[in-house]
Amino acid sequence: MLKILEELCLLSGVSGNEGAVRDYIISRIDGFCDWRIDSLGSIIAAKQGKKRAIKKLLVSSHMDEVGFIVTGVNEAGLLLFSAVGGVDARVVLGRSVLVGPGKLTGVIGTKAVHMQSADERETAVPMDSLYIDIGAKDKEDALSHVALGDRVSFQPLYQPFGSGLIRGKALDDRIGCAMMIELIRSELEYDTVFTFVVQEEVGLRGARTASYTVDPEIAIVLEATTAADLPDVSGEKQVCKLGNGPVVSFMDRSTSYDNGLYQKAFSLAKENGIPCQTKTMIAGGNDAGAIHVSRGGVRTLAVSAPCRYIHSPVCVVKESDLLHMAELVKLLVRDFAGGKDE
Amino acid sequence: METIELLERLAQSRGVAGQESAAAEVACAELKQYAESVAVDPMGSVTAVIKRGSPLVLLDAHLDEIGLIVTWLGDNGFLKAGAVGGVDRRLLIAQEVVILAEEPVEGVIASKPPHLLSAEEEKKVPKVDDLWIDTGYTSEELRKRVKLGDRIIFKSGFHKLLGGRVCSKALDDRAGVAAVLRALELLKNEPLSCGLAATFTCQEELGCLGAKTASYTVEPDLAVTVDVSFAHTPDAPEHKCGKLGGGTMIGISPTLDKGVSDALTALAQEKEIPYQLEVMGGLTSTNADSITVSRGGVKCGLLSIPLRYMHTPIETIDPADVESTARLMAEFVKKAGGKNA
Incomplete structure (x- = not known):
């Protein structure tokens, strides 16, 4: 996954011009799913699992960057x-x-x-x-x-540094893209739909049309979210911390998340010994804001990697958080698509 | 073009004021092909005798670059730093840096996310002291690797722009060092009747300190120092700037020797070397301020290479201006052996 993430971070994909990122993703998922490109330029990829899904699940990440x-x-x-x-x-x-x-x-x-x-x-x-x-x-x-x-x-940037950290351009949201590529290339229990969407950074626009088309019952948004774990920021103001595992939010500025899915994420993390944290401020927003109000409404969860200096040319994340996030997402995908969503 | 490779080698070498040794090594290696002897003085400046003789002409540029210095090691891999030289604080946030520890350590200048800033804070430029540098190391690992006093440089590549222009950190004043080296190359096979020396001095950014001791040691009769000066951009006053690509800037100031300034101007006209005049009302804020008053006084002129975005990681020059600076210096040296002085 990290190799794919590196290659993704070195590509340019400013909103409305995601072609290079899209071409790369297609080159990685072709042959592992049925994919097509919608009118706005998002990739909609249907992955066949071993069994038919009990509940129709959408997993979504955005391709664009600021x-x-x-x-x-x-x-x-x-x-x-x-x-x-x-x-x-x-x-x-x-x-x-x-x-x-x-x-x-x-x-x-x-x-x-x-x-x-x-x-x-x-x-x-x-x-x-x-x-x-x-x-x-x-x-x-x-x-x-x-x-x-x-x-x-x-400028393109991807470089490991310090004790297990990575700094890079556009880690928001190539992290989500890299994890979805891995999932599509792996064997899944249940049928799952993945969307790699455009124009998140200019108003969650790609997710709006892609989720309309997919018409899911449950959605998981994979993202990167602001961590402010700096020496002179204390307590709740840190929002989340590098090294404490993936971030599952109860609410941000775009979405009040489905409480059942939120609880399920934490219990699943606990059962499997995966560190997991929540956001301690109502801050930020992501494609969930468009997806959860799609058509008649979609029960939605966001799982994010804690990320310092987001929306700058040098975003910083921790490798262990990414690995834990991938682990948790795999379990969530299995359970949600399998109807075990409470 | 070979000058561009030389510029890249020099600008990408590391030498914050007070810790110039890595940049000095690169400069020494280049100097050796032209010099009878090369030495590093107790302050850290490189001094070279190209040829003994009288009058002794000195060509000078400064070796150091602006940067930061480690002042405090905090928890979780964060450290604090102070400014070394005139750092533009408005652009520090989220810059990549390299801490010049025994093993270089890479880091990022940390920033609080915008949603934690008040509207007022958002408009204010942070003091260097308010910032943290994130090395990504654990507290323990950081202490093993970094010591107080280690210098910090901006990490920025060497990029080619349109029209042959280039950008990098530290072109102030490695572009000047390149110009001196290029002048020495032009003079390589010239039979000179004068003596010739070169200095690449340390700690200019802290007040032209290296030039004080180096010019004392070299004891020249005549000198030309090369620095960079402002190239015009639309947000800057035109009368305080030269033109990028407009040729070497010949300094005129009450503190510079009028004879040298006039001789440089006359030579530029005679040899059809592109030039522009830069007039200052007093001190030049270059090594010339130190060299002119060295020992009993030195007749000193100043040539400047126009540069955009001074003291940033993206300093931008036109290598043609390095070439015209080098050519004019070489012509000046050739003439100095005669009745020029």
């Missing part, structure tokens, strides 16, 4: 841009990025610290005053290499 989109070019040949998804505005400055299908390197800078006023040095730079420098000598030069609407992504 990034930017080129909105203009100024006379100096610098690119103007907007954020795509909730990029943390504090992490944009001083970065190199990849621009457009040609993956041109660009850098995001401002005038030097020496020329900033005392006030300017103390104030976070609003994203709309920044620009991307690709080295073009003027507007015409820039437009011969870049088109308006080109997506811009952070």
Whole structure:
């Protein structure tokens, strides 16, 4: 799974431009399921199990990542841009990025610290005053290499570090994608449907249409969620902690989760000796927000990997959490599809 | 182009002010092919005699880069750091860093997620002291690997942009080091009647300290120091900036020698070397400030390579400006043997 995760993190898939990620996923699942691509670009993959499902189960992850989109070019040949998804505005400055299908390197800078006023040095730079420098000598030069609407992504990154941690770009939500690829390639007890969806970061849009099409009874969303386990953040404000296992939420800003599924996840984790935690703040949101209100309603659960510095170019997760999450999800898939969901 | 490989080698080597030895090694290895002798002085600056003779001309650039320094080891692999040089604090969050411990340790500058910040906090730039660096190690493992005082560099690759432009950390002032090395290459087979020395000095970012001792030791009659200066971007005042790709910037200032500045300008015109003038009202904030007042005084000029995004991990230059700087220095040295001084 980690090898697949690494390959996924090195791909660019800013919302609305998930093609490279989709192609990779298809190359991994082809032959292991019946898959098709819906009108928005999500993959709907039906995996046959040993038995027919007692309850129709959907497992879903999103393929897209936060990034930017080129909105203009100024006379100096610098690119103007907007954020795509909730990029943390504090992490944009001083970065190199990849621009457009040609993956041109660009850098995001401002005038030097020496020329900033005392006030300017103390104030976070609003994203709309920044620009991307690709080295073009003027507007015409820039437009011969870049088109308006080109997506811009952070530099590819996947690297183990420290005592069992991994840092990478787009771990949100390539973690979910990698786990679903593994599940599809393995033997499952019951028929299960998997969706790799587009446009989560711009409003849970791919999940909305894919879950309509699948029409499941139960859904599990696989995600990465904010961990704030830093030295000067205490107690409940840490939300969740790296090393304490997968995160199962009772509520976030998009969903009040099904209580039966929530309880079942913890009891299953306990029975099998898998560490598991919940979120201690009502924060964040994910595709569950769209899926649980699909058609007449879907009982939904979210299982997430705790992740530091989410929506930045350097997300940090713990390997053991990913392995525990994969273990728990496998059991949940078996039990939910097998009708043992309480 | 070989200059680009040289730039990459130099810029990607590691040398935060006060811990320049790894960068010094790279620079020494390059210098040896041109020099009669190369030495590292007690402060950590590299000094080289290219050729003995009089007048003795010194070509200088600084070796150190800005960075951070480990000041405190916390729990769960987190540590605190102080700034070394003029770090732009607005871009620290979520940057990758390398702690220059005995075995380099990689880390990420940690940040609280936005939902834990008040609206006011979100607009404020954190003090270096408020930040933590996440190494991912256990408390115990961190203490085995990292010591207080270890320097920290920004981790950033060397990237090629359009039009031959390049970006990396530490092009301030490894681009200057590259220009000096390139000038020495241009002078390699020239019969010089003057003496020639080169210094790659430490601790410029802490107040031009390395240049103080190195220029004392070398005792030049004439000097040209190479640093980087601001290349214009639309958010910066035009009159304080040069143009990226516009040629070497010849410094003019009350603290620089007028004869040297004039000679550099005349030579640039005569040899058709692209140049632009950079006028300052006093101190230059470069090694020239130290060299001019070394011992009984040194006639010193300043050439600057225009650079965008100074003191960030994405410093950007046009290698053509390194070339014009090198050519002008070489012409200056050739002329110095005659009546130029």
